[in-house]
Amino acid sequence: MADAAQSGAAAPGENILVAEDVTKVFPGVVANDSVSVEIRRAEIHCLLGENGAGKTTLADILYGVYRPEEGQVLLNGRPLELHSPRDAIEAGIGMVHQHFELVPPMSVIENVVIGTPAKQWLDLTEARRRLEEFFADYDVEIDPDAEVGRLSVGEQQWVEIFKTLYFGVEILILDEPTAVLTPQGIDELFRILRRMRDEGLTIILITHKLKEVMDLSDRVTVLRRGKVVGTVDTADVEQRDLARMMVGREVLMQADKAASTAGEPVLEVEEIHLGSDTGRGSLEGLSITVGSGEIVGVAGVSGNGQNALFDAVVGVRHPEAGSIRITGQDTTESAPHRIATLGVASVPADRIAQGLMMDFSVKENLVLGNQRERQFSRAGILNRGQIDTFAAESIDTFEIKTPSAAQITRTLSGGNLQKIIMARELSGQPQLIVAHQPTRGLDIAATEYVRRRLIQERDRGAGVLLMSEDLDEIFQLSDRIAVIYDGRIVAVTEPDATTLEQIGMHMAGASDTDQGSP
Amino acid sequence: MSEQVADAPQDGPRPDDHEAGAGRDPLSMLLQPGAWRLERRLHTRPVHELYATLIALAITAVIIGLLVIIVGVSPLDAFASLYEGAFGNRESALETLVQATPLILTGLCAAIAFRAGVWNIGGQGQFIAGAIGTWWVYDTFPGLPAPVLFVAMFCGAAVFGAVWATVASVLLVRYGTNEILTTVMLNFVIDSGLSWLLSGPWQANDTPYSQTERMVESTFLPRFFDDSRLHLGFALALVMAAAVHFLVRRTNLGFELRAIGVNKQAASYKGISVGATIIAVMAISGALAGLAGAGELLGLHHRINFEFGGQAVGFTGIIVALVARLHPAGVIVVAIAFAGLLNGATQMQVGTGIPAALVDVIEGVALVFVLLAAVACRYRLRKIAHHG
Numbered sequence: 065m066a067d068a069a070q071s072g073a074a075a076p077g078e079n080i081l082v083a084e085d086v087t088k089v090f091p092g093v094v095a096n097d098s099v100s101v102e103i104r105r106a107e108i109h110c111l112l113g114e115n116g117a118g119k120t121t122l123a124d125i126l127y128g129v130y131r132p133e134e135g136q137v138l139l140n141g142r143p144l145e146l147h148s149p150r151d152a153i154e155a156g157i158g159m160v161h162q163h164f165e166l167v168p169p170m171s172v173i174e175n176v177v178i179g180t181p182a183k184q185w186l187d188l189t190e191a192r193r194r195l196e197e198f199f200a201d202y203d204v205e206i207d208p209d210a211e212v213g214r215l216s217v218g219e220q221q222w223v224e225i226f227k228t229l230y231f232g233v234e235i236l237i238l239d240e241p242t243a244v245l246t247p248q249g250i251d252e253l254f255r256i257l258r259r260m261r262d263e264g265l266t267i268i269l270i271t272h273k274l275k276e277v278m279d280l281s282d283r284v285t286v287l288r289r290g291k292v293v294g295t296v297d298t299a300d301v302e303q304r305d306l307a308r309m310m311v312g313r314e315v316l317m318q319a320d321k322a323a324s325t326a327g328e329p330v331l332e333v334e335e336i337h338l339g340s341d342t343g344r345g346s347l348e349g350l351s352i353t354v355g356s357g358e359i360v361g362v363a364g365v366s367g368n369g370q371n372a373l374f375d376a377v378v379g380v381r382h383p384e385a386g387s388i389r390i391t392g393q394d395t396t397e398s399a400p401h402r403i404a405t406l407g408v409a410s411v412p413a414d415r416i417a418q419g420l421m422m423d424f425s426v427k428e429n430l431v432l433g434n435q436r437e438r439q440f441s442r443a444g445i446l447n448r449g450q451i452d453t454f455a456a457e458s459i460d461t462f463e464i465k466t467p468s469a470a471q472i473t474r475t476l477s478g479g480n481l482q483k484i485i486m487a488r489e490l491s492g493q494p495q496l497i498v499a500h501q502p503t504r505g506l507d508i509a510a511t512e513y514v515r516r517r518l519i520q521e522r523d524r525g526a527g528v529l530l531m532s533e534d535l536d537e538i539f540q541l542s543d544r545i546a547v548i549y550d551g552r553i554v555a556v557t558e559p560d561a562t563t564l565e566q567i568g569m570h571m572a573g574a575s576d577t578d579q580g581s582p
Numbered sequence: 583m584s585e586q587v588a589d590a591p592q593d594g595p596r597p598d599d600h601e602a603g604a605g606r607d608p609l610s611m612l613l614q615p616g617a618w619r620l621e622r623r624l625h626t627r628p629v630h631e632l633y634a635t636l637i638a639l640a641i642t643a644v645i646i647g648l649l650v651i652i653v654g655v656s657p658l659d660a661f662a663s664l665y666e667g668a669f670g671n672r673e674s675a676l677e678t679l680v681q682a683t684p685l686i687l688t689g690l691c692a693a694i695a696f697r698a699g700v701w702n703i704g705g706q707g708q709f710i711a712g713a714i715g716t717w718w719v720y721d722t723f724p725g726l727p728a729p730v731l732f733v734a735m736f737c738g739a740a741v742f743g744a745v746w747a748t749v750a751s752v753l754l755v756r757y758g759t760n761e762i763l764t765t766v767m768l769n770f771v772i773d774s775g776l777s778w779l780l781s782g783p784w785q786a787n788d789t790p791y792s793q794t795e796r797m798v799e800s801t802f803l804p805r806f807f808d809d810s811r812l813h814l815g816f817a818l819a820l821v822m823a824a825a826v827h828f829l830v831r832r833t834n835l836g837f838e839l840r841a842i843g844v845n846k847q848a849a850s851y852k853g854i855s856v857g858a859t860i861i862a863v864m865a866i867s868g869a870l871a872g873l874a875g876a877g878e879l880l881g882l883h884h885r886i887n888f889e890f891g892g893q894a895v896g897f898t899g900i901i902v903a904l905v906a907r908l909h910p911a912g913v914i915v916v917a918i919a920f921a922g923l924l925n926g927a928t929q930m931q932v933g934t935g936i937p938a939a940l941v942d943v944i945e946g947v948a949l950v951f952v953l954l955a956a957v958a959c960r961y962r963l964r965k966i967a968h969h970g
Contacts (some may be wrong), residue, residue, distance in 0.1 A: 249882030380851055418851045421844045428837070433852030435837045444834050557832065 074237045078174050080105040081126065081235055082159070086135035088121055089501035095121040097290040098135065103235070108257065108267045110298075113310060115508030116477055119270045119327055120162075122287070123237050125237075127159040128152035133471070135451050153179070158228030159237035162403045164220055166227075168213030176227045179350035191230070198226055217366075218249045236260075237268040242276060243504075246365050247535060249566040254280050272507065274309075275536070286310055289400055290333075311508050321519045324543035326355035329389075330496045336396075338387030338551075344371040347383065348551035354527040355498065359518065361542030362531040362553075370531045370549040371413065374500045377529065378410045379403040391495055404433060406496075407488035413481075413500040413531075418486045420473055427455035427469040431482050434492070458487035463513070473551050479510030486517055497521055500531045515541055535564055549573050586880045616696045629708035631907060634955035637969045649943065668922030669927025674929070676810035680882070682914075684709070686819035687874035687907065688723060688899025689913035690826050695867040697830060697908050698839040699846070704765030705871045706896025707772040712872025713879045713886055714776065715742025717784065717794060720801060728800050735801070736818075736876050743872020744865040746772060747881055751864035755857040761864075770894070780888060792840040793887035803881040815877030820914065822870060827910040829866070840962060869898060891923075901945055905952045 081103040088096040092143060096118045103109050111119040119200060123147060125129045128146030137144045139155055148150050148157070177191050195208045199222075204217050215223065221241060238257075242250045254402050257280065261267055277284050278298060286293040286309040293309045331354040334577040341347035346367050354360045364370060375381040376388060379400040387396045390406050404410075412418035420429050431440050431451055440451055462483045466476055473481065482502065489497070499518065503511040518541060522528050531548075532538050538545055539559050546568035547555040555570045647657035669675045688705045694924040695702035702708075719731075719738035726734060750768055753759040780792040787795075803813040838859045841849040846856050874895060883890060902920055906912030923945070927938035 179742060378851065399853070399855070400850065401855070404853045412851060417845070418848050420848060421841055423844045424840070432841065432848075433854070435834050441834050446832055446834065448832070 068238065077104055077106070079103065080139070081268075082138040082141075083122065083126065084135050086122065086125055086132040086140065087138070088118075088125060088130055088132045091113075094290050096125070096132065098404055099287070099290070099292050100135075101285050101292065101295065103266060103268060104283070104499055105266055106261055107260050107266050107282040108269060109278055110261060110281040111268060111270045111287060112271055112272065112274070112277050112284050112306060114509065116288040116289075116479075116507065117271075117310075118290040119287055120239055121290075123159060123268065123270055123473050126152070126235075127157060127237060140471060151179075153228075153233060156232065157235040157237070158233035158235070159232065160221070160224045160228055160239065160241065162239045162243065164224050166212050168211070168221060170212060172206060172208045172210055172212060172215075172223050172483035175223055175228050179227070179231065186517075194230065195226065195529060198229070202259070204256075218245050218253075221239045221245070221253075230413040234264075235266045235268065237270070239270045240272075240275065241269070242271070246571055247564060248572060250276075274306050274310075277301055277306060288312055304514060307401075307508065309370065314566040321541070322523065324358045324522070326358035326543065327525070328356055328392075329353050330391050331529060332355050332387075332389040333373075334387050334389075336388065338372045338376055338381060340372070344381075345369045346551050347372045347376065349386070350548070350552050352388075352529070352546055352553050352556075354529050356495065356527045357522055357525050357531055358479070358543040359522050359528040359541050360557075361538035361545045362529065362548050363535060363538045363545055363567050363571060364531075364533070364548035366533055368548050370464060370500060370548060371546070374410070374412065374531065374552070377403075378408065378500050401433075407490070407492065407494045409494035409497045411485055411489055411497070415478075415481050415506070422474040424473055424474055425470045426459070426464070426466050426476070426484060427451055429473050430455045430458050430469075430488050431447045432488065434488070437541055454491075458484075460489040479506050482506055482510060486514060490517065490521060493524070494521070494526055497528045498527065501533065502530070503532075503534065503537060509556075535567060538567075539564070547571055593889060604823055608873065613656060615911030619886070625747050630959045631956070634959035635905075635907070635952055638951035638955035639948060641951050642944065645946050645947050646940070650936060653936055658788050658931055660936055664923070664926040664930045666933075667926030669926075670929075673810065674925060676807065676812045676923045678918060678925045679816055680811045680813070681924050682918040683813075683816045683881070684797060684874040684878050684893075684895040685898055685917035685921055686914055687822060687870050687877065688895050689902035689917050690819075690822055690872070690910060691867045691871040691896075692900045692903035693908040693910065693913055694826055694830065694839070694870070695863055696837070696903060697843050698859065698863040699843040700751070700754070700867075701762045702747060702750070702765050702867050703900060704747060704768050704868070704896070705763050705899045706867040706894060707769035708746045708871035709875045709878075709896045710772050710776055711746035711868070712739035712743040713778065713890060714772075714873025714875075715739045715872060715880050716876040717886055717897050718742070720797060721784070731801065732880075735880065739868035739872040741872070743868040743870070743875065745865075745868070745872075747864040747868025748861065750802070751861050755860055770841035770957055773891075776886070776890070777888065779887065784886070786885075791887065794885045797880070797884045800883060801879070801880060805881075811880035811882060813882040818873065822873065823910040823914050826870070830910070835859070835862060866923050871899070871906065874899075898945070901949045905949060907952075908957065 079102045081316065083099055083101045085097050085098045085100055087098050099118065099122055101111075101122070111122060113119045121130065125132050128149045128151050131146070137146070139157075146155070152159070167178065170178070173188060173191055173195060176195060177188065180186050192208055192287060199206055199208075204222050206215065206222060212220060212223060224447075227235070240319055241253060245253060245414045257267055268274070269281065281298045283295060284298055284306065285295040288307060288310060331352070333350060333352045335351055336347050337349055338347040345367060350369065350373060352360065362370065362373070371471070372381070376383050379395060379398050379402070382397050387394060388396065390403065390408060393406060395403050395406065416422060421432060424432070431454065434440060435446065439447075439454070441447055452469065458464065459466060459469060464480050464483045464487065466480060473484065477485070497518065502514050502518070506514065515537070518528055518530065529537070530541055542559055545557050545559055545562065545567065546553045547567060549571060550573065554573075594596050606711055606820045643661075647661075649661045650657045688709060691705045692702060693709065714736035716735045719735045723731065723734060746768060747765070750761050751762040752766050754761045777792065780794065784794045787791055797920050803815055806812045830840065838849070838854045839862075841854055842856050842859050877891070879886060898920060902913055902916045906916040923941045927941040930936050930940070
C-alpha cells in the first residue's frame, strides 16, 4: 500500500476516481440515476444511504460487476472501461463485499493467492512473507496456515481485505464491513483503516450507520433513491444533518419511550441446556426472565447461543435440561403451534429462511402459521374472502409497499419483508414477543418503524425478548439488558447503570460477578 | 474481434455506444468478455414457463426427427403415422383417453408429493397396491350390492395405496430414511408380494397361470360408448385432478404442503408440523396411485395377472408430473399427450417400421429438455456491455 501511493498520477487530495452521471437500471428500478461522485486520493469516503439507495450498485459499477447504461467512470482523469472485477483489480480497484467470497476449507494463504492470474507464477513463499509482514505490521494475529472456515468472522474479514490488497490495489471499497464485528472489533478496524489511509490508500466505505460515518470518514456522499443528495466534509456536519439528507426528513434519533412498568413474568427460562447438534449454537444453563410490559435486550456477539435461545423459546428445539414457562405454563416440551397459541409472537433473525415463504404471495405470508385459525378457515377450507380482507388491512396498517396482496413475496425489499412478519406476528396481540435481530439490514425508516412498534407493544403490556447485535438498539429499546456469552447470561443490568464499553467487555467474555443474577 | 473490443480507456467517451453495440454481430458480442451475463430472474412468470416448455418440446421433436432420419424414414411420415394412431380418428382418440386414465392419476400422485418436496417414486408400487386392495375387497365381501361394492372397492384401492406409501413416509419422518430409496425399493417388494398372491392364495383354480379368477361382470366399470373401452375411470381421473387442484390451492392442508415444499424451516418455525404434513401428503399421493390400480382392474382387465402393471404407469406418471410442472391441469394434458404417443407408436411401427420403443426415447428426451427449460426460464441472458 505504501508503494501504491507513489505509483498514481494524482497527488493526495486530488480526484482519483470519478463517476460521471452514472445511470444503472434494473427491471423496474433505477438503481443509480445520473449519479456523480468524486473520490479523492488517500481519503476515506463514505457512501451513505438507506438500503436500496443505490450504494452497493454504485460500488459494483466502480468494481466492474455492472456496467452503467449511461455515464462513465474516470480513473486519474481517464475513462475506465471495466468488463469484470478482474479489470478493476488490474486497474487498482479492489472490493470486499458484505458476503465474503472465501473458500472455507482452504488456508488463509491459499485464499489470498486464489485470484492469481494464470499467467503469473504462484509464489507461496513470497505470499507467506508478505502476509506475515502485513499481519505483523498491523498487529493482526492470524495464522497464515489456519483453515479459513475456522476463523472468526472478524478474522475472515481481514483475510478478505488482505486478499484485495495483495494484488496491489490503490482503492479499496468496503461494503458494510462492521456488520459482523463487536464494538472492539470495529475500533480495531477503524484504527487500521485510518493508518492505511495515512499511508496513501484510498478507501470507499459503504454504510448506513451514521455513527461510523462520523467516526471514520473524511468526506461523505449521501444517496437517496438512486440519486446523490450531496457530498459533504464530515467535519462540517452533524449526525442529524446526515440523517435528514439520507431519509429526506427529520428522524427520531432516540426512540421515545416512557419508563417501564414490568408486571407478571411472561417468560421464565430456568437453567436450560441445549446441545449444538443442529449447528445453531448451544446453551449451557441459561436463565432469563421477561415480565409483561418490559423489553429485555439480550446483547452478544453472534454465535453465543442467541439462535438456540430463540429456538428453545418458540419450541422448535427442546432443552435437554431446565425449564421454560410462558405466561405461567410449562412449555419446555411444547410444539411451536402450541406455544404460538399462548400468545407468543416470533421475529426470527433470518427472515428469509425462517420467517417467510419467498415463493408465496404476500397475503399467504400474512396468514402463515394462522391458516388454521377460525378467522381464516372453516372445516379445512381456506376462507379467501377473510384472508383478502385481513391482508388488505395489514398492508394498510403496516405500510407494506407491494403492488398487490397477490404479489410474490420474493420481489419485495427487506424492509417490506420485515413488515410482513411484524404485521403477521403482532396481529394477535401477543403476550410475549421474541425478536431476534429485528432491524438487521433494514433502512432507517423501517428500523424506526420496527422499534416504535416494539415499544408500542410493550406499552400495551407485552413482554419483549429482544436479541440484537446492534448495541445502540439494545440501549435504546431495553428496560433491562442481559449479556449472552457462551450459552449463558453473564450479566444483567439496566441501560442507565452501564456503558457501551462495559457491555462490550461482557460480550467478549469478561465476567463481572458484581452484577445481579438474572 | 480485437478491434471490436477496443474499449481501452484512451478511447474517450463514446456517446454513440448504444448504436455501435446494436450493429455488432451476435457471435462476437457473445464472445466478448463480460458482454453477456446470465442473470437470475427475480420472479418467473407463467408465460415464460409456457414458452420454455413449448421450445423444449420443439427441440425434442427435432431430435426425434433426426433419429428417425437415421433409421431411414421421413420424419414427416413418422410423425404423421404417430399422430394418426394417437388422435387420427374417433376410435384411436378414445383409446388414447383409455391409456391416459391411469397416467392422469399416477401423474397426480407424483405431482402432489413433489409439491410438498417429498420425492415419491413409488407410484408404481402404490398402483399395484391399489389393485390388490380392490381385489381384496371383491374377494372378501362378495355379497355386497353393486353400488356399495364399487365404493368399497375404490376405497380399498385408495387405502391400500395410501398404506403402501405410508410405509415410506413413516420411515422418512421417524428415522429420516431417504424416501426416494424406500419408495423405489417398496416397488420391488410389492411386485414380489403380488407374484406370491397370484401363484398362491389368489390363483385361479382352473388355470396353470399366475392370475386371479376373472371378476363377475357386475363389477365392470360402465363404459361411455359401445365402440370404445373408455370407462368411468377416466371421469374419475378428471374429478381427482380437480380435487387435487382444490386441495392444493384452497385448503389448510394444501397451504401447509406447499409451505413445506417451499421452506421446511420457516414452516416449522410457524408451527406447521412437517412430519404430520408429509404423512398426510404421502397417504393422499399413494391413494391416487391406488385409484389408478382400481380403474385399470375394474375398467379394463377384470383380473390381475403377472402382466398387471407391466406398462409401468407409475413411473410414467412421474415424467407426466414433471413435464406438467406439477400443475393438475397440466397433468391431464401431458398424460393425454403421452398416452397418444403410446397409442400411436403401434401404428407407426406397422406403417413405417420404426420400433415402438422410440416412444420411450421421446418421453426421456422430452423430460430432459422440459426440465432444462424449467431451470433456464429462471434466468435471462442480458447484454451488459452496452445495455445494462
